[in-house]
Amino acid sequence: MKWRSPLSSSLFPLRSSNLHSRISTSTSTSKPLINPHSDVFSANCLADSHLKRGRIEDALHILDEIPQPNLVSWNLAISCHNHASQFDRSLATFRDLRSLGFQPNQFTYGSVLSACVASQRIDFSEQLYSLVLKNGFFLNGYVLTGLVDLFAKTGRFGDALKLFSEVDTENVVCWNALIAGGVRNGENLVALELFLEMVDGFCMPNGFTFSSVLNACAAVREFEMGRGIHAWAVKCNAGDDVFVGTAIVDLYAKCGDMYAAVKEFSKMPFRNVVSWTAIISGFSQKEDALHAIQFFKEMIHAKVEVNNFTITSVLAACSKPLIVNAVHHIHCWVLKNGVFMDFVVKNALISAYAKTGDVWMSEEVFKEAGVMESPNTWSAMISGLVQNNSFTKSIELFQKMFREGLNPDKFCIASILSVIDSTDLGRQVHSYVVKAGLVSDLLVGCALFTVYSKLDSIDDSYEIFLQMPERDTVAWSSMIAGFAEHGHSEKALFLFRQMILEKVRIDHVTLSSVLTAASFPQFLTRGKEIHAYALRLGLAPDSLIGGALVSMYAKCKSLISARSIFDGTLHKDQVLWSSMISAYVSNNLSEEAFLVFNRMLIAGGEVDRFTCSSVLGLCANLSKQSLGRQLHARVIRAGITHCLSVSSALVTMYSKCGSIDDSRKVFDEIESPDLITWTAMMDGYAQHGRGLEALEIFSMMKEHGVKPDSVAMVGVLSACSHNGLVDEGFLHFKSMSRDYGIEPELCHYACIVDLLGRSGRLKEAVDFIHKMPVKPDSLVWSTLLGACRVHGDVELGKVAAQKVLELEPTDSGAYISLSNMSADVGNWEEVVRLRSSMEGVGLKKEYGWSVV
Structure with a gap:
């Protein structure tokens, strides 16, 4: 034989x-x-x-x-x-x-079904299934288990479920095969329902059952049900089983209860590589690098064989610059133990170095032999460059990938789309996505409509969103956020309503985005309705939603409601503190903002970039330099000086407090200033009458490849005005549309009027106003009025004041300027008349303020 x-x-x-x-x-x-x-x-x-x-x-x-x-x-x-x-x-x-x-019997069929499962011979299994039905072994528990297992492991869980439903069985092995199949196919809720049906039918679970349903609970974060199953497993003496113990540890770790996870891990009589990886992965999920590394060391000392999943888990935890040395040590261990050639490990090393800010080491790992063959590794490197703001390098590497004949995967496409700032490049990548058949992928679709939204093509963005065959919560939330950011609040609110009608799951991010759309006084009622909906969903206590609610009520000028939300949230995190401080700052309630800031410090809250930006702006407006310096010290201690929003706020604060040299010191320490920071430094010099230095900053900005916007050009024109550089001011004004594609706005025209007025060329200023392609507003005429006051031209001042009062009847400044000009030339009768006119229309001179 x-x-x-x-x-x-x-x-x-x-x-x-x-x-x-x-x-x-x-x-x-x-x-x-x-x-x-x-x-x-x-x-x-x-x-x-x-x-x-x-x-x-x-x-x-x-x-x-x-x-x-x-x-x-x-x-x-x-x-x-x-x-x-x-x-x-x-x-x-x-x-x-x-x-x-x-004639095969049940044992024959069972063994052959196992072979079909292991070899994935779908063609053989189809005929085998027909043979089982023909020969009457369909009801045999042993054969039925094999068939269920076969369908579940070959991606046909629906067929397995249908087959099982046609047979009444109390065979625990068959139940286990179906439940495990549900978990394997991502049908975790179905697996849990099957488990409940199993125990209702008086079929007692065993260790295999417990490990499967605990994994299902961990996957869907069913913490309370998982704890109940844990208790049942202990009662049935299944807790000592290594697979059950590992599933228990994984449940607590994935649900965020690391204290319980460690406690159960320490009780396990035997721990395998999966057990160790579960506990390390849990700490990684909590971003607790120190404990993840500690358990990794203990695992090595226990001489447990480490696999690539263990290494990727511990590397995933290393995402902060302060622990880059730990990544180096793990890298050395990987090289020493010969697992470096595993692409999964290599990708994890590239990502870990990128997260710690060591892009150079990421690139060194990427250059190792054999790395060019893996598209996933290219994706990891491109993502690392994106995370470290090396946008040009990431795009160059993406282009090189095509030259090497490699096709980027969906993760690579999503990463590169997140940094595209050119419509042409965005459309080219979009074309590739269509050609590669990735247009229906959920991740790529979200990235595509997001990039169009970012490039101000909100209509194209919405069209892609509508064409997506599948839209999850993230897609809906992103589209709502896109409408909100572009000022299309009505569309964002309509989309939110459609989301509810289509019964798409609403999460914290969705509510936060739609609350941003409702952050206008005319949408206050809608905002309250969304607040009520959040309460009904039980999501309102979340700090993210709490922060969005505080911001929404503050922008709708309903500060009492904002403070009520803030005070009603028991566990205030940094987002909520920052939101409340920003709410008071935006409503010019300085004292309340400082009080909340002090409360935050007393409560042990950290000073983050958002809080710093708000409070530094407050210090700048109130000229509280001493407090600003204290906050600067906290910024250094917190290690957030590299945040451009904080650096820009420091530059502005020192400038407005009169310390322009300190402002420049902060500016010089910034490695790569953005447009906002360049503009802040330029405005600082302009406001201090140091126009030449402001123009020098402008030249440096252009040399660094930073393109000015309309706000930056206001700073340039102001610098020319404060320094009397009339001809240079006109050159910069003309270059706006010619060189930078910026159409002059009323604020730019006002700068030119100020430039001419300060130089005493009032007639030219009037001619310039009359030749403006847009109708001058009160700012333009007020600027001319101020120049008339400086040069004592009362007649022209009267004309300018009249124009101001036509546009702004309640502007007391025009009356005051005319009154002062009349007083300067000794025309006291006119002064009395103007003061009487002010009283007649109900205007009062505002009190002057002085900071000593």
Whole structure:
């Protein structure tokens, strides 16, 4: 009997064969291990004994020597091949036994089904399923378990569920196969429902059941149910099982209860690599690098074999610059232990170095031999460059990837789309996405409509959103956020309503985005409705939503409601503190803002970039330099001086407090100033009458490749005005549309009027106003009025004042300027008349303020 025949092209040939001729063709030349004339039962028992001891070849040799094998012999042969992972031979043996006229039993079908599962032979399994139905083994628990397992492991969980529903069984193994199949196919909620149905039917779970349902609970964060199953497992004495123990640790880790996870981990009598990886992954999820590294060290000392998942988990925890040395140590360990060539490990190293800010080391790892063959590694490197704001390099690497003949995956496409700032490049990548068939992918679709939104093509963005075949919560939230950022509040609110009608899951991010859209006084009622909806969903206590609610009420001028939300949130995090401080700052309630800031410090809150920016802006407006210096010290201690928003606020604060040299010191320490920071420094010099330095900053900004915007050009024109550089001011004014594509606005025209007025060229200023392509506003005429006051031109001042009062009847400044000009030339009757006119229209002169 030859058990090693190859699998023929026909799966189930029904042909006759001479058994003795098959025996005579045996290639075995060694001495028979049994007497060929002994009984088949003894031979089968001996073969089974060898099989159980792992001596596969000896078992097959004994079976080869049986003159007239029975069905048990054939079943043992199939089991031998399965144990040796020779699944094609298992299927060939099954074909041979049928061709010789044997009728398979439940054990035959069970073993062959296992071979189909392991070899993923879908074609064979389809015919095998038909054979099971035909021969009446459909109701057999052993065969049914094999069929359920087969369908579940080949991606046909729906068929497995349907098959199981047609049979009434109390076989725990069959239930386990179905529940495990649900977990494997991502149907975790279905798996939990099956578990409840199983125990309702008085079928007692075992250790395998507990490990599967605990994994399901961990996947969907069903913490309370998981704790109940944990208690049940302990009661059934299944807690000592390594798989159950690992599932318990994984449940607590994924649900964020690391204290319980560590407690259960310490109780485990035996821990395998999966157990260690689960606890390390839990600390990684909590961004607790120190404990993740500590357990990784203990794992090495315990001499547990480390796999690539363990390494990627501990590297994922290393995401802060302060622990870059730990990444170096892990890198050395990886090299020493020979797992560096694993692409998964290599990708994790690239990402870890990028997260710690060491892009150079990321690039060094990327350049190692063999790395160019993996698109995933290119994706990791591009993502690392994006995270470190190396946008130009990331785009260059993306282009090089195409030249190397590699096709970027969806993760790479999503990363590169996040940094594209050119419509042309965005459309080129969009074309590739369509060509590569990735346009229907959820991740890529979200990245595509987000980039169009960022490039101010909100209509194109919405069109892509509508064309997406599948839209999850993230997609809806991103589109709502896009509408909100572009001032389309009505569309954002409409989309939110559609989201509710389509029963899409609403989360914290969605509510935060739609609350941003409702942050206008005219939408206060809508904002209150969304607040009520959040309360009904039970999401309102979340600090992210709390911060959005505070911001929404503050922008709608309903500070009482904002403060009520703030005071009602028990656990205030940094977002909520920052939101409340910003709310008071934006409503010019300085004292209240400082009080909340002090409360935050007393409560142990950290000074982050958002809080710093708000409070530094307050210090600048109130000229509180001493407080600003104290906050600067806290900024240095907190290590956030690299944040451009904070640096820009410091530059502005020192400038407005009269310390322009300190402002420049802060500016010089910034490695890569952005447009806002350049503009802040330029405005500082301009306001201090140091126009030449302001223009020098402008030249430096252009040399660094930073393109000015309309706000920056106001600073340039103001610098020219304060320094009397009339001709240079006009050159910069004309260059706005010619060189930078910036159409002059009323504020720019006012700067030119101020430039001419300060130089005493009042007639030219009037001519310039009359030639403006846009109608001058009160700012332009007020600027001319101020120049008339400086140069004592009362008649022209009256004209300018009249224009101001036509546009702004309640502007007391125009009356005051005219009154002062009249007083300067001794026309006191006019002064009295103007003061009387002010009183007649109900205007009062505002009090002057002085900061000592």
